[in-house]
Amino acid sequence: MSTLYAAYEDSLFVVADADGDPTLRSHRFDSRPESVAVAGGAVLVGTFEHGLRRSSDAGKSWTRADGIEQDAVTALAVAPNDPNTVYAGTEPSRVYRSTDGGRTFERLDGLTDLPSSSEWSFPPRPDTHHVRWIEPDPNDPNLLHVAVEAGAQVRGHLSDGGVRWEDRVPGSRLDVHSIATHPEAQNRAWVAAGDGYAETTDGGNSWQHPDAGLEHTYCWSVAVGLPESTDSPQVLLTAASGANAAHRRGKAYLYRREGNVWERLDDRGIPTGEGTYRAVLERGAGESTFWAANNHGLYRTRDGGDSWDRVGVTLPDRVHDQCCRGLVVVD
Template identity: 50%
Template sequence: MRTRVYAAYDDGLRVVDPETGAVDERLADRAVECLLIAPGAERSDGARPAAARARVFAGTFDAGLFRSVDGGETFDRVAAETLGPGGSGPDAVTAVAASPHAPSVVWIGTEPSRVYRSTDGGETVEPVGGLTAVPSASEWSFPPRPDTHHVRWIEPCPADPERWFVGVEAGALVVTPDGGETWVDRPEGSRRDNHALATHPDAPDRVYAAAGDGFAESRDRGQTWRAVDAGLAHGYVWGIAVDPGDPETVLVSAASGAGAAHRRGEAYLYRRTPGVDSASGPRFERLDDRGIPTGEGTYRAVLASGRESGEIWALHDEGLYRTGDAGDSFERVSATLPGRAARALAVGGD
């Protein structure tokens, strides 16, 4: 199976073949904010043809949601009657996720903060109510545009098809245990300025959060959270990826603050590990001199888990990098990409 890497930028989507370095541009001049790779379409009997290509979803800030059913070769706008000026929803799609239990179920987040659900693979969507009725909603605000806020990330629970985690930038982590019927606002210990969330199928009760106010994790499906900051010298955490082969190993990108991450350019990579013993608890180590530029002159990286144990991808203004050993070493992919920070990263294959 060929690997394809999808890189979202503010002027379009790049589809990268990491073996050859070839780069194809899609959705030119669209501000692509978020990405999702989902399995190919099922037949009416529920089976998935062996030749079915991955579905690729791209949420844009200026033109709603786009979907490819041929692995990213072509894209069409979907759900335009609901998302965008032609319908009742906003243009800005800022988060998208699919259920691991039923890939035709897709959740979509927007700016301003709303959540939508599709049960037919994105053809149609319907609003999921109640998100902005939680007590903290009046406090939500995105500093660069303080009169609004958005759903920055949506993550499904690997163990429960009805349980979803929604990160609002900035203001709250909100959890629904019942498919959007009810919402739990700001669970104990959760972060406020959530940038990315992650789960792992081998540890289905665990959830990880990368946020502007640090890194936190839950071991009870998001009911309670604890901050993990041992060894993490930079508390503005942006990207996150979990080792496909080990839920104890997590890579994050981090900086001292938003200015260093996005404007000045001084960001780092860290690896979370279990620690030397059970008493010490998990801790971070900074990944300097591992083959990927970090520190002064680099902007925060977006990260994505690969398909093999130890495989994680990282993308920032200095290029696209891959590690096959969970961060011990990185190799640069010889692909020509924009020399600026990317908005999102996703890895798939066909």
């Protein structure tokens, strides 16, 4: 049984038994949710103005996590092999770590000491920048992939003494929105960025940019499966022609790559194109199962994107004018 946690611009929607007989709960927030995570039995929501909110009673009550100095919590991630270890990113760009399931946090110092930090700037608010994504490596518990919007993708090497930050390497994207890894794919990572798609096979030492067939290069979300039926990863990617088409005008598309060429997935049961904001993607329990959330609702595919079913819950009408901010699936 899968439970979905989908953060939109004013609410967190929780769908229990999403692949069976789904039920919907909603939690309205006074400040825009920017990120969502589930750590053990607790739900964490990063908001833009009111810090990190935590609920351990299925949303009946919310408390603010301690130790995060910034009000805007823009990224959340749970360590793949330790549900008590949670990472949070903020605006301005800081990274924090919790070892108690998101109750309290300590800052991992040094991120803004990197040489490229003088070039970091978020275009809508050019005097600041933020951590857009944190991806703990599932095969190396001491490695973090971190995206700063906009300006850098960097790596954090954890140790008992703290963290050593490594600045962007040649070939890495500058406007990264999401990063995917896979527990069965050592040293690999996949990136969706405003300045294009990228992937690595050596843990981030170098990056490649296969784009044959990719007609839209403003990329927002990426998810990866490794089905036994194919020799290549199934890479799903949401993309548009630019930020306006992705977030405000609504003309976003869904792509898949198995092998060397991208294929656009139109008319597969999930809305794309005119009137559709960029979707947020998440890998499911099966290697060809993926979930997606956009302004039209919540969707699932069990065949790697060939066909999509809408999850049987109805989101409020106001969601049709909102972008999904984060999606977590707990199986």
